[in-house]
Amino acid sequence: MDLKNQILVALGLDKGEEVVEEEAMEELEVEDDAFERLSERVQNLEDAIADLKEDKVEATEEVEEMAEEVVEPSTNPKSIKTTEVVEFSVEDLKAENERLKTELAEAPASAPLDTNKFSAERATPTAQDFRRMTKQEKFLYNLHN
Numbered sequence: 001m002d003l004k005n006q007i008l009v010a011l012g013l014d015k016g017e018e019v020v021e022e023e024a025m026e027e028l029e030v031e032d033d034a035f036e037r038l039s040e041r042v043q044n045l046e047d048a049i050a051d052l053k054e055d056k057v058e059a060t061e062e063v064e065e066m067a068e069e070v071v072e073p074s075t076n077p078k079s080i081k082t083t084e085v086v087e088f089s090v091e092d093l094k095a096e097n098e099r100l101k102t103e104l105a106e107a108p109a110s111a112p113l114d115t116n117k118f119s120a121e122r123a124t125p126t127a128q129d130f131r132r133m134t135k136q137e138k139f140l141y142n143l144h145n
Contacts, residue, residue, distance in 0.1 A: 125133070125141070133141065 130138070130141075
């Protein structure tokens with residue numbers, strides 16, 4: 001026996017060369033399978049990156065197209081604004097004012113105004129309403145109530 005076989009026998013690894021070769025082949029097959037799976041994953045990732053780059057380019061092209069559409073000035077305005085100068089005479093305005101005053105004086109009011117500060121018809125705010133009031137609103141509420 002040569003030295004290699006003696007060492008294998010001493011270590012308890014007394015196997016024939018054929019068995020060692022078969023194990024090596026199995027390990028190579030497992031490594032090949034792992035390599036193929038990793039290659040497929042890398043290829044899928046590269047494809048996904050390429051798709052994302054294409055989408056980004058398409059999106060920038062769409063944005064540029066939209067910007068171009070917005071920038072174009074229209075040659076036909078949709079509406080034209082005109083200003084008319086109308087002159088009123090002071091006498092006509094005074095006559096109109098007097099006429100409206102007499103109309104209002106002839107017609108009675110729909111409901112009498114209640115100017116009493118202590119009337120019971122006003123709504124009192126709830127505690128929640130009072131909390132929502134600003135400092136100015138609270139001051140005015142307390143002033144008038």
